[in-house]
Amino acid sequence: MSIKIDYDKCCWRDGKCVSCDCGQSEACNGCVEICPVQAIVRKDKVEIDKEKCIECGACVAVCPKGAITLE
Numbered sequence: 780m781s782i783k784i785d786y787d788k789c790c791w792r793d794g795k796c797v798s799c800d801c802g803q804s805e806a807c808n809g810c811v812e813i814c815p816v817q818a819i820v821r822k823d824k825v826e827i828d829k830e831k832c833i834e835c836g837a838c839v840a841v842c843p844k845g846a847i848t849l850e
């Protein structure tokens with residue numbers, strides 16, 4: 780199992796949201812907030828620390844864009 784992020788789908792790019800259709804343009808950080816081990820940070824882009832990730836799948840479920848996969 781490996782956690783991956785599709786940067787074509789994630790709406791957070793260059794430190795800002797580039798899509799408003801999810802209704803969370805300013806606060807699309809559900810992935811960051813839900814991660815129980817603080818493995819996700821949102822900087823210029825969303826970054827996932829694979830060393831910290833425990834593969835719980837919470838971020839996959841919460842992302843409105845389907846940008847995160849665990850496979």
Ligand code: SF4
Nearest residue numbers: 814832833835836838
């Ligand atoms: S799968 Fe779980 S532990 Fe891994 S980055 Fe997502 S929320 Fe965090």
Ligand code: SF4
Nearest residue numbers: 789790807810842844
């Ligand atoms: S919840 Fe999904 S779309 Fe929103 S910042 Fe996280 S990965 Fe990107």
